[in-house]
Amino acid sequence: MARAAIPGRLTWRVGKLAEARAETPTARTLVLDVPGWPGHLAGQHVDVRLTAEDGYSTQRSYSIASSADGERVELTIQAVPDGEVSPYLVQTFSPGDPVELRGPVGGWFVWRTSGMDPVLLIAGGSGIVPLMAMIRARRAAGSRVPFRLIYSVRTPDDVYYADELRRRVRDDAGLDVTFVYTRAVPDGWPHPPRRVGVADVNTNGWPPALTPDCYVCGPTAFVETVADILVALGHDPRRVRTERFGPTGG
Amino acid sequence: MGIVSPGFQGRPRSSGPELPPGQYLTEDFPVLSAGPTPRVPMDRWEFVITTETSREHRWTWAELMALPSETPTVDLHCVTKWSKLGTTWQGVSLDTLMSDVDTAADYAFVHSYGGYTTNLPLADLLDGQAWVAYKFDGDDLAPAHGGPARLLVPHLYLWKSAKWVRGIQLRFDDEPGFWETAGYHDYGDPWREQRYQGD
Amino acid sequence: MSDPHLDGNALAGPLRDVFAVDVTAATSRCASCGQVGAVAALHVYASAPGLVARCPGCEEVVLRMVRTPDAAWLDLRGAVSLRIPM
Numbered sequence: 001m002a003r004a005a006i007p008g009r010l011t012w013r014v015g016k017l018a019e020a021r022a023e024t025p026t027a028r029t030l031v032l033d034v035p036g037w038p039g040h041l042a043g044q045h046v047d048v049r050l051t052a053e054d055g056y057s058t059q060r061s062y063s064i065a066s067s068a069d070g071e072r073v074e075l076t077i078q079a080v081p082d083g084e085v086s087p088y089l090v091q092t093f094s095p096g097d098p099v100e101l102r103g104p105v106g107g108w109f110v111w112r113t114s115g116m117d118p119v120l121l122i123a124g125g126s127g128i129v130p131l132m133a134m135i136r137a138r139r140a141a142g143s144r145v146p147f148r149l150i151y152s153v154r155t156p157d158d159v160y161y162a163d164e165l166r167r168r169v170r171d172d173a174g175l176d177v178t179f180v181y182t183r184a185v186p187d188g189w190p191h192p193p194r195r196v197g198v199a200d201v202n203t204n205g206w207p208p209a210l211t212p213d214c215y216v217c218g219p220t221a222f223v224e225t226v227a228d229i230l231v232a233l234g235h236d237p238r239r240v241r242t243e244r245f246g247p248t249g250g
Numbered sequence: 251m252g253i254v255s256p257g258f259q260g261r262p263r264s265s266g267p268e269l270p271p272g273q274y275l276t277e278d279f280p281v282l283s284a285g286p287t288p289r290v291p292m293d294r295w296e297f298v299i300t301t302e303t304s305r306e307h308r309w310t311w312a313e314l315m316a317l318p319s320e321t322p323t324v325d326l327h328c329v330t331k332w333s334k335l336g337t338t339w340q341g342v343s344l345d346t347l348m349s350d351v352d353t354a355a356d357y358a359f360v361h362s363y364g365g366y367t368t369n370l371p372l373a374d375l376l377d378g379q380a381w382v383a384y385k386f387d388g389d390d391l392a393p394a395h396g397g398p399a400r401l402l403v404p405h406l407y408l409w410k411s412a413k414w415v416r417g418i419q420l421r422f423d424d425e426p427g428f429w430e431t432a433g434y435h436d437y438g439d440p441w442r443e444q445r446y447q448g449d
Numbered sequence: 450m451s452d453p454h455l456d457g458n459a460l461a462g463p464l465r466d467v468f469a470v471d472v473t474a475a476t477s478r479c480a481s482c483g484q485v486g487a488v489a490a491l492h493v494y495a496s497a498p499g500l501v502a503r504c505p506g507c508e509e510v511v512l513r514m515v516r517t518p519d520a521a522w523l524d525l526r527g528a529v530s531l532r533i534p535m
Contacts, residue, residue, distance in 0.1 A: 008468075008469025008470075009465070009466065009467065009468070009469055010462075010465040010466060012252065014253060044461075045458070045461070045462075046462075047462035049252050050255040050258045050260070051251060051252040051253060051254050051255055051258070052254070052255070052258050052259055052260050053254055054265075055251050056260050056263065056274065057251075057252055058260060059462075061458075061459060061462065084260055084261050088255070088257070088258050088259075092257045092258070093255075093257075094256075094257075097255070097256050097257075098253055098255070098256075099255060100252050100253060100255075102462050102465070102466070103462065105461035105462045105465045105471065105473075106458050106461040106471065106473055106489070107461070107471030107473055107474035108457075108458065108471075108473045108474040108487050108488070108489035108490075109458050109473075109489060220453050220454060220455070221453075241489070242456060242490065243456065243458045243489075244454070244455050244456045244458075245455075246453060246455055280496070281496065282496050282497045282498065283494055283496065283497060284494050284497045284499075284501040284510075285494055285501060285503060285508065285510070286454070286503075286508060328498075329498050330498055365509075365510075409498055429498055429499065429515070431524065432499055432513045432514075432515045432522050432524050433499070433515035433517050433520070433522035434498060434499075434515065445517075446515075446517040446518075447517075
């Protein structure tokens with residue numbers, strides 16, 4: 001369908017899968033080449049549209065995992081049981097295949113590399129994706145802004161970017177990462193599985209007096225619980241930005 | 251049409267001559283909602299028909315349960331393109347509820363707990379075409395699907411079958427409801443594919 | 450706990466189809482209760498015949514959007530005003 005391009009309005013672009021990397025047994029990072037990609041800010045997302053041969057189509061939103069890098073856009077997709085789109089993207093979508101994207105979109109849940117205040121990132125499950133883009137953008141820009149990440153997952157096998165996070169904690173000065181395991185803990189972990197609580201945010205976050213920018217992302221219930229904790233601890237609600245991924249978080 | 255995604259099939263679906271144009275058959279029962287699920291205490295639940303002269307006819311839950319009910323088997327057609335055939339319900343026919351209502355009005359404005367509204371001609375609620383339904387598939391109607399009671403008007407797109415129905419206002423004019431004021435059709439006949447204003 | 454819903458970040462793509470600027474970073478004032486906040490923080494119910502964005506304070510509808518084949522209907526009667534950063 002030809003439609004006059006209105007300057008400024010977004011239209012759907014076609015990207016191609018260049019390569020894919022497994023993050024966990026059920027999650028995969030897609031490396032897409034998107035001709036004409038205008039670049040993006042860390043925290044933004046894309047809408048992905050799939051169309052079947054009979055014309056049926058459906059869309060989902062996915063956070064961009066990578067920092068801006070020319071025409072390359074990385075998405076990390078979690079295969080949701082009984083999902084319609086994610087199983088296709090994780091299991092079927094193959095290098096060379098095309099995919100339609102609209103983006104980048106979202107101007108509120110973003111971290112700009114010109115930011116100067118400390119940053120607190122709190123991720124629930126697949127909510128790590130846009131926050132990882134922020135961590136990667138920080139490094140790419142040579143920023144020294146102190147970052148703390150609290151990353152809540154069910155089990156150690158569910159961690160995305162595990163090796164990269166280890167390497168960055170070692171090499172990207174000023175990044176701290178704390179894991180919270182809700183269903184199964186690694187051997188030798190000092191306490192049993194539990195959900196993120198006030199103590200985790202208090203101990204491993206930033207004190208409100210430092211006026212950090214806080215970003216919370218994950219399933220709706222997780223985001224609401226954690227945002228309430230941040231506000232209860234005294235963080236300015238205007239400095240707490242949230243992105244809800246819906247009930248399953250993926 | 252967008253570019254085809256190689257190997258993508260999507261939810262199991264089929265189309266067929268027994269379906270209205272543009273619809274796909276589903277075995278699920280998707281939940282679509284414009285807001286939080288209202289929770290109404292049963293001791294405060296009521297259904298009210300208000301005539302054009304402001305005369306009110308009210309039923310409490312107990313009174314609704316005491317009315318003769320029917321068990322229609324109907325096909326559902328949602329404007330988002332899924333259809334579900336042969337669904338079984340239990341509810342009170344609008345013919346029963348309207349039997350003592352004196353009105354010269356032509357239109358019905360339906361309103362629900364939680365604020366949802368929709369509109370349709372009064373004639374489309376009568377003659378065995380509509381029910382206040384409280385059981386689906388033999389069980390109490392789940393809140394996500396409009397429980398404790400919803401309107402069921404299966405010959406129109408499913409957005410006219412207002413979930414969590416609270417009352418009907420009879421009017422001389424056709425007042426557009428929640429989706430009708432946002433671009434959806436005032437009547438909504440799936441067989442004429444009347445999805446949007448102007449169709 | 451409120452029902453599963455998304456937030457106004459989910460409006461970014463659909464609104465960008467229509468407007469040349471990002472509207473999720475705008476602040477809106479709820480016409481029902483007066484609460485002011487980012488459009489991105491609205492409670493969004495997206496599994497519907499259209500998008501419905503509600504005030505996180507009072508849950509009244511602030512914004513609705515429906516896409517038809519040849520138009521986008523945007524109903525903003527639930528917002529007194531939108532302040533869009535330029």
